[in-house]
Amino acid sequence: MGAGYNNGPLVLGVGYLNARTPAASGGLFNNGGTTTAANAAVTSPVYAGFASANTYQVIGAGGAYTFGAATIGATYSNIRFGNLGASFTSPFKGQSATFNNAELNFKYQLTPALLVGAAYDYTRGAEINGASRAQYHQGSVGVDYFLSKRTDVYVIGVYQHALGETLNAAGATVNATAGINGLSGSSNQNQLAARVGIRHKF
Template structure:
C-alpha cells in the first residue's frame, strides 16, 4: 500500500510538471453601447440615427492563447481569436470563425517569435497603440476610412511574421504575406516592417505597409470577409473607394507619445498612396496615376485618477488632386476631425465610457463628388458635416 501511494504521488508530481510546461488561456472582450449619428445619408435625403452597436472601443471577441515550453527558452505558441456582434450574436468579420487572428509558431526568449497565419501588420503592431482610437476613442476615432490602417481595418491572410524580443525598450518586426497566385508571385502579396522604442515617458514608433492588388478578393482589403466581392471593406467609404483599382496600397507612418505626470501628448503622421490607378480594374482616372493622402493627428490624454481618464484629439486628412481620364483634375479633399472622450473604470476588468466625434469635409472625394463627412465605419453623411456620440460599457475576461 505504501509503495502504491508513493507511486501515485510521483505520478501526480509528474502531471503537475507536464501541466506547468503547457498552458491554454481563454480570454475575451465584450463591448456594447448606444449611439447617435447625425446626417446619415438615406434614399430620400438624410436623418439622425439612434442605434446599438458592438465593439467600438475594442472589438468584441473571445480567443484561445496557448504556449508549450519546449526547453532552452523555446516555446510553441498559438492564438485563435473570434470576433462577434454582441447585439445580434452574429460572427463578425464576414463570418470568419477566427477572423481577428489565427496563427501558430515558435517563440524564443533570446530572439523573438516567428508565426504563421492570419495576423496584424507592423503598422498596427507598433504605431497603433499610440493613436487616440486605440487608447480611448475607439474605431470611430480613427482617421476617415482608417485610411492608414493604424486602427487595424485590414488583417493579413497567409502571413509569415517575425517579432523581436524587447531590447532595452527597442522592439522591431516584419511580416510577409504570400499572394498564392500561380504564375504571378506579387499578386495579392502584402509586406510590412516596423519598430518601436519605449523609454520612461517617451514612446516612438514607425511602420511601413505595402499591399499589391489590395482590392482583390485575396488582397489586403478583400480578404477580411468570406465574400468574393473585391474591395468589400474599402468600398464602403467615399474617402478612397474610387481608388480601389490601384495596383498598390502603401502606408508610411511615424508616431510619438510623451508623458508628463498624469498628462500624455501624442503625435502621429502617415503618408498613404493608392499607386498606379487602373492597373487592377476600371478607373475614372488617368491610368498609372497615384492618389496620395497626407494625414496627421495630435492627441492628449489626462489621467485624472487611477480610475478616470479623459482625452482630446484632432485629425487632419489631406488628399492631393488626381488626374481624371479626360486630363482634368479632381481637385483636393480635406477632412477635419475633432474628438473628445472619457473612460471610467469600475474595476480592473469593467469600464464605462463616453465618446464624441465631429467631422467636417471639403473638396472632391474619390468618387468625383463633393466630399462628405465619413466617420470611420459609419454610414457617410449626406453633407460635409457629421457628429456621433456613444455611451458604452466594456468588460474583459
C-alpha cells in the same frame, strides 16, 4: 514592417505596409469578402474612389510623451494608392494618388478611476486633375471611468467636416463627403457620432 522605442515617458514608433492588388479577391481590401477594418476603410467615401489601385502603401510614424498624469501624442502617415484602375475601369487608369494624415491627441488621468482625452485629426486628399484637394477635419473627445480593474464605462463623441473634391467609386470627380472610420459615409460634408459603452476584460 515596424519598429518601436520605449524609454521612460517617451514612446516612438514607425511602420511600413505595402499591399499588391489589394482589391482582388482575398486582398487587403477584400479579404474573403469579410468585413475587415481595411475593407471598411475603402468603402468609406474618403477612399472609395481609389480602391482600384494596384498597390496600396502606407508609411506612418508616431510618438507620445507622458508628464505626470498627462500624455500628449502625435502621428503622421503617408498613404499612396498606386496605378489606379489596374483591375477596374477608371478614367484615371495608371495614375497614383497620395493622402497625408496627421493627428494630435491628449489624455489626462484626472483620478485613478477617471480618464479624459481629446484628439484632432487632419487628412489631406489627393489632387485630382486640377480639382480642389479633399480635406477632412475631425475632432473627438472621450471620458472613461473604471468601475474596477477589469470593467469600465465610456462616452466618446466624434465630429468630421469635409471640404474639396475627390473621386467616387465609379471614378467620377465629386464633392468630398464626411466618412468617420468604421461607419457608413455621410451624404453631405458633416458627420457626427457618439458612443456609450461598458467594457469588461476577461
